[in-house]
Amino acid sequence: MKRTILIHPDPRLKKVCAPVADITDDLRKLADDMLETMYDAPGIGLAAPQVGVLDRLIVLDCVKEEGEAPRPLVMFNPEVVAASDETNVYEEGCLSIPEHYAEVTRPKVVEVAWMDRDGNARRETFDGLWSTCVQHEIDHLNGKLFIDYLKPLKRQMITRKMQKLKRERARL
Numbered sequence: 387m388k389r390t391i392l393i394h395p396d397p398r399l400k401k402v403c404a405p406v407a408d409i410t411d412d413l414r415k416l417a418d419d420m421l422e423t424m425y426d427a428p429g430i431g432l433a434a435p436q437v438g439v440l441d442r443l444i445v446l447d448c449v450k451e452e453g454e455a456p457r458p459l460v461m462f463n464p465e466v467v468a469a470s471d472e473t474n475v476y477e478e479g480c481l482s483i484p485e486h487y488a489e490v491t492r493p494k495v496v497e498v499a500w501m502d503r504d505g506n507a508r509r510e511t512f513d514g515l516w517s518t519c520v521q522h523e524i525d526h527l528n529g530k531l532f533i534d535y536l537k538p539l540k541r542q543m544i545t546r547k548m549q550k551l552k553r554e555r556a557r558l
């Protein structure tokens with residue numbers, strides 16, 4: 387079932403999310419819904435607070451090549467355990483901030499630990515777009531958006547445009 391994606395500014399996008407203790411069927415269903423919502427958008431990552439659930443859960447799939455098999459990843463309690471000194475700049479966007487993009491500098495390579503949908507501890511090293519995406523999604527769990535990396539003026543400009551977009555959508 388597709389869920390509604392919250393649009394910035396929204397207080398739920400600024401909250402620190404709670405760790406998941408037990409992976410229940412409800413949480414697995416939420417993860418499935420989030421993947422469906424993400425693919426439909428379309429996007430390459432989605433965090434639970436973006437659908438209004440304040441649990442530490444993200445989903446991502448950065449496979450972009452046509453014809454290449456999808457690789458949906460579901461991560462409960464994801465954590466960056468190591469990061470490279472070398473950085474990378476990507477033009478980032480966000481499903482909660484539609485149609486705005488900006489360059490963000492982040493560590494190029496990160497090692498991430500998480501719990502998969504069956505409760506198994508997993509650990510993997512990510513590079514390139516996967517690395518940027520997983521860091522962007524983990525930021526969401528700490529109430530942080532990619533525009534928080536921008537200069538205040540740029541951030542305020544985008545926020546005002548989002549407020550206007552939300553007013554327009556509310557009138558429909």
Ligand SMILES: [Zn+2]
Nearest residue numbers: 479480481482
């Ligand atoms: Zn985002």
